[in-house]
Amino acid sequence: MHRLYLVPTLLINVVIIFIPALLTVALAFFRWDGITTPVFVGLQNFQALWFDRVFWTALTNNLIWTGLFLTIPIFMGLLAATLLLVARRGSMFFQVIYFLPMIIATAILARVWQGMIFSPVSGVNGMLQRMGFPTIDPLTQPSTALLGIATVDLWHWWGFLCVIFFAALRQVPQEQIEFARLEGASFWQIMRHVLIPAIRPTITLMMIMTVIWSFLVFDFVYILTQGGPAFSSEVLSTLAYRSAFYDLAVGKAAAVAVVISLFGLVATAFYIRAQTREFQS
Amino acid sequence: MKRRTFIAGTLGLLASSALIGPALAQGKTITWWYESADPKQQGYIKSGIIEPFNAANPDFNLTIDYRGTELDKQMRVALLSGNGPDIVYTAGPTYVAPMARAGQLLALDDYVTRYGWNDRILPVFLEMGKYDGKLYALPKTYETLGLFYNKTLFEKHGWKAPTTIAELETLADAMLAEKIVPFASGNANWRPANEHYVSIALNSIAGPENVYKALKGELPWTAEPFVKAIDTLNSWWQKGYFGPNYFSLSDEQSFAQMASGQAGMMPSGTWQFQRVNTYFPPANAEVGFVGFPSAEGVSGPVYPLGVGSTFSVAATSKNADGAAAAIDYIFSDKVYGVMNSSWPGEWNTPLADLSKVQVDNGLPIYTEAMKTLAEAVGDNQYGYTTWTFLPPATNSYLVSGIEEVWLGRSTTAQFLEQLNATFLQEKADGKVPAIPAR
Numbered sequence: 001m002h003r004l005y006l007v008p009t010l011l012i013n014v015v016i017i018f019i020p021a022l023l024t025v026a027l028a029f030f031r032w033d034g035i036t037t038p039v040f041v042g043l044q045n046f047q048a049l050w051f052d053r054v055f056w057t058a059l060t061n062n063l064i065w066t067g068l069f070l071t072i073p074i075f076m077g078l079l080a081a082t083l084l085l086v087a088r089r090g091s092m093f094f095q096v097i098y099f100l101p102m103i104i105a106t107a108i109l110a111r112v113w114q115g116m117i118f119s120p121v122s123g124v125n126g127m128l129q130r131m132g133f134p135t136i137d138p139l140t141q142p143s144t145a146l147l148g149i150a151t152v153d154l155w156h157w158w159g160f161l162c163v164i165f166f167a168a169l170r171q172v173p174q175e176q177i178e179f180a181r182l183e184g185a186s187f188w189q190i191m192r193h194v195l196i197p198a199i200r201p202t203i204t205l206m207m208i209m210t211v212i213w214s215f216l217v218f219d220f221v222y223i224l225t226q227g228g229p230a231f232s233s234e235v236l237s238t239l240a241y242r243s244a245f246y247d248l249a250v251g252k253a254a255a256v257a258v259v260i261s262l263f264g265l266v267a268t269a270f271y272i273r274a275q276t277r278e279f280q281s
Numbered sequence: 282m283k284r285r286t287f288i289a290g291t292l293g294l295l296a297s298s299a300l301i302g303p304a305l306a307q308g309k310t311i312t313w314w315y316e317s318a319d320p321k322q323q324g325y326i327k328s329g330i331i332e333p334f335n336a337a338n339p340d341f342n343l344t345i346d347y348r349g350t351e352l353d354k355q356m357r358v359a360l361l362s363g364n365g366p367d368i369v370y371t372a373g374p375t376y377v378a379p380m381a382r383a384g385q386l387l388a389l390d391d392y393v394t395r396y397g398w399n400d401r402i403l404p405v406f407l408e409m410g411k412y413d414g415k416l417y418a419l420p421k422t423y424e425t426l427g428l429f430y431n432k433t434l435f436e437k438h439g440w441k442a443p444t445t446i447a448e449l450e451t452l453a454d455a456m457l458a459e460k461i462v463p464f465a466s467g468n469a470n471w472r473p474a475n476e477h478y479v480s481i482a483l484n485s486i487a488g489p490e491n492v493y494k495a496l497k498g499e500l501p502w503t504a505e506p507f508v509k510a511i512d513t514l515n516s517w518w519q520k521g522y523f524g525p526n527y528f529s530l531s532d533e534q535s536f537a538q539m540a541s542g543q544a545g546m547m548p549s550g551t552w553q554f555q556r557v558n559t560y561f562p563p564a565n566a567e568v569g570f571v572g573f574p575s576a577e578g579v580s581g582p583v584y585p586l587g588v589g590s591t592f593s594v595a596a597t598s599k600n601a602d603g604a605a606a607a608i609d610y611i612f613s614d615k616v617y618g619v620m621n622s623s624w625p626g627e628w629n630t631p632l633a634d635l636s637k638v639q640v641d642n643g644l645p646i647y648t649e650a651m652k653t654l655a656e657a658v659g660d661n662q663y664g665y666t667t668w669t670f671l672p673p674a675t676n677s678y679l680v681s682g683i684e685e686v687w688l689g690r691s692t693t694a695q696f697l698e699q700l701n702a703t704f705l706q707e708k709a710d711g712k713v714p715a716i717p718a719r
Contacts (some may be wrong), residue, residue: 034357035379054681114469121534122524140528142688166565226472229528230684245354247674248379248712 021261024252034250045255055256058227058234061146062263066214068150069157076154077161078203082191084162085169095166098159102169108155110223113152114139142232145225149233153220161206168199170215204274211267215260236260308335308342311603312366315345316352316590322624323347329619334610343602360385360595367604369593371418374409374714375673377591381412382711383699387594388415392605402612405658406631408717409669410591418591419608422629423555425584425654426481426666431539432569434461442525442544442569446486446513446576455520456545463522465544466532473680474532476524476667478514480585481548481573484664486510488579489719492665496716498708502701503694510691511686513576518687540564548573550587551654554647555628570646572653585659585664614638621647633659670714672707 028045032038049055080098084091101109118137121128128135138148149223172195180190218237221227227234227242236256244253314435316328326345334343346366347356353372359365360380369386371377380386393416398407402419411417425519430442438459444451452522453463468474483492487506494500495507517523524530524544536553538544547553554570561568592611594604610616612630618639620628625642629651632638640648657663667676679700685691707713 033379034377035361035385036383118529119527137526140526142690149427172671228472228681228684230688231681232690242677246677249674 016222018126024026024254024257027251028258029242030251030254032250033248034244038251041265045251047115048252049255049259054231054263055236057231058239058256059124059238059259061233061235062215062217064146065150065217066211068154069210069214073154073158073161074203074206074210076158077165078191078196078261080158080162081169082187082195084166085195086187088107091166095163098162100159101156102160104156106219107223110152110220111155113155114224118148135205137232139225140229142230145233149220149224153217164202164206168202169195172198201274205271207270208271208274215263215267288556291316308338308340308605309600311341311343311368311600311607313343313345313368313604313607314348314352314356314366314370315564316347317349317580318347322627325623329589329623330611330616333444333615333687334607337610338603338606340707341600341606343603343607351425360597363597365597366593367595367598367600368607369595370421371591371593373591374418374420374591374669375671375676375712377410377418377593378412378710378714380593380657383413386417387596387598387601388417389419389594389605390416393611395718396550396605396612398609398612401633403594403631403633403655403658405586405661405663405717406588409588410612411715411716413692418593420588421590421592421611422588422627422632423631423654423658424551424587424589424626424629424666425650425657425663426477426484426548426550426573426587427582427650428571428573429465429536429539429549429553430569430571431542431545433566434542434545434560435569442571443467444571444582445574449574450517452545453517453520457521462524462538462544463525463546465539465547466534466549467527467532467535469529470531470533475680475683476676477509477549479679479683480664480666480668482510482514483507483667484583484585485573485579486576488576489583489664492670493716493719495704496665496670496713498705501714502704503697507697507712510694511683511697514683515686515693540566540568542566551629551647552626553651554579554644554650555624557625557644557647558642568646572649583664584654584662586654586658586669587666588669621651629654631655631658665716670713670716672704672714674712675704675707678703 027038029040029042030038031041031044080094083095115122117123118125118139120129120137123137125135125137136144138144138151176194176198177190180194185193216237217235218241221233221235221238222241225233227238236259240253240256241261243249243256295615311413315326324507331343331345335341352370353376356369356371357376360369360383369380373381377386389410393407398419406420406423409415409420410416428442435441438455440450440452440455442519443452457461466478467475487510491500491504491506495502496505524535530538533556535544536549536556537560539547540562557568573582575581575583592608594608595599596603612632614632614637617630617632617635618630618641621638621640622642625640625644625647632655635652635655635711654663667679671679682696682699684693686693686696704713
């Protein structure tokens with residue numbers, strides 16, 4: 001009888017996740033412009049992706065993005081959270097400051113960075129240029145566009161990790177930290193041997209979620225560069241969006257979406273495995 | 282019946298008649314989804330179209346819903362599910378054929394006769410809106426590309442508006458020497474702005490006859506005239522004609538730079554006329570506009586024809602007559618005069634005869650440009666904009682592909698090869714829009 005409580009959530013999942021997901025997978029095997037009747041083409045959309053250099057650029061960019069987000073914000077978040085733990089004074093204030101970018105809508109953040117920081121006309125970048133500094137707008141160069149977008153997202157994201165890690169660190173028994181201090185452990189030694197092992201499950205979860213979210217990244221890329229210039233910041237989700245709504249190639253877009261899901265699926269498998277181990281231990 | 286029930290029932294009846302009454306009095310509703318418009322522009326539509334149409338047609342109640350820049354995506358999803366508005370506002374002729382093929386649009390041929398559109402609308406546009414011999418769409422506005430320039434800056438330096446590509450390049454080099462950006466341009470807010478320059482190069486350098494042949498599949502996009510056109514466009518980029526901040530500026534910012542004299546010319550579309558009064562008078566400058574110069578062997582200037590949006594009636598519309606009546610009203614001399622007076626550049630409906638139209642927007646240069654374009658279209662002497670005549674994936678590739686050429690990530694030959702391959706695929710799939718005979 002108590003299993004009936006699962007029905008509402010299962011129903012919602014089936015209607016808004018499972019059925020659309022199945023339809024997307026099915027569409028990946030059709031040629032469809034989003035308007036007329038779909039035509040079954042087998043694996044043609046996947047073959048087309050295999051030979052599409054933009055797809056490989058997008059996939060590489062997603063991998064670079066994942067690498068960036070698995071290292072920089074996690075390191076910054078851990079470091080800041082540990083400092084908040086050590087120096088408790090003002091920790092609430094700093095938590096609020098760090099978390100603030102997270103509660104601002106991404107579209108607004110992106111426009112603020114584009115217009116007030118990067119722009120050579122109205123931004124800090126332009127002010128520096130007028131002062132004689134040879135700065136560039138990173139969004140305009142193929143070599144820096146992706147990094148420019150990542151900078152905005154990192155600024156928005158790391159504070160969230162910091163707050164999560166800080167909440168986890170507060171659960172670490174104070175005696176363990178005190179004991180390490182009495183033993184003469186340095187800050188880095190405490191971090192390496194006490195704090196990080198104690199919050200490893202939280203870090204693992206955040207890393208797995210980072211992988212999943214990195215393959216779903218869309219908003220900042222689309223608003224700031226739309227994948228340009230010259231496809232240099234194209235990611236899988238912008239490629240899927242462009243295919244579906246500009247090229248009217250919904251089947252190809254669905255094939256890209258399937259590839260995105262595969263990466264999410266692998267990360268989810270790792271997550272479930274990690275959770276199972278945790279429960280067993 | 283209890284007294285309380287009686288009172289509640291009476292109040293309910295009164296309330297419902299109070300709500301339904303005015304709705305019935307307003308006539309049968311016609312729904313129209315429109316793209317983005319700022320409050321001022323919404324006011325122009327309300328006072329110039331909605332209110333006078335409803336006053337003149339008491340049987341109908343035209344309503345408008347502003348859906349923002351993603352209107353075309355919303356429209357496709359809505360039509361696919363059998364919903365959507367009565368008046369279908371598409372993002373251009375490219376979308377008309379698949380929508381008509383899918384049975385989402387109503388054939389307008391009966392209304393052509395009823396409203397005399399054959400006599401009132403330029404024939405080219407009636408041809409462009411056809412699919413399988415039937416008319417499904419009319420363009421809301423048509424536009425062309427040309428060369429805006431800062432007349433005051435030109436007079437100060439003794440420069441003249443160029444008439445050939447050679448003159449244009451000499452002038453642009455002189456501007457670079459004066460540290461003036463030759464082409465005010467930017468795509469930060471609208472990445473497809475790239476295709477404005479490709480359209481200009483294809484028409485003014487390769488020539489409209491060759492573009493026509495390529496669109497009909499009689500000449501590959503890899504042919505020599507197109508190689509020359511893209512090579513020339515690339516040489517302009519490499520020489521710095523587009524300035525150092527192309528990817529950072531919006532077209533409005535670049536227009537402002539031209540008005541202030543930081544940039545000298547702006548190869549762009551007639552929709553830029555709506556910005557003239559905002560930026561030129563405060564800068565104490567005067568604007569000039571000419572057709573874009575042509576290369577040797579191409580008689581010009583060529584006016585590439587562009588249609589960025591079209592009107593149709595939904596096949597599922599329960600008020601098709603009302604929707605057609607509203608479209609017909611928009612194609613009246615009165616609406617042309619009112620809308621072009623308040624919002625120049627955005628409501629250039631394809632009327633065949635503009636002699637009776639009164640336009641008062643303080644921009645005689647705009648009226649003159651539109652007249653020249655109408656004559657060029659009437660004489661079949663027009664060019665082809667890529668967003669109007671190329672199928673969707675070809676056009677989408679063109680926008681990003683030209684950036685690859687500019688930034689040295691691909692060659693002209695590679696770019697044109699992929700463009701041609703994508704075009705041939707889409708042509709085989711029947712996605713190339715109707716190309717009126719020259």
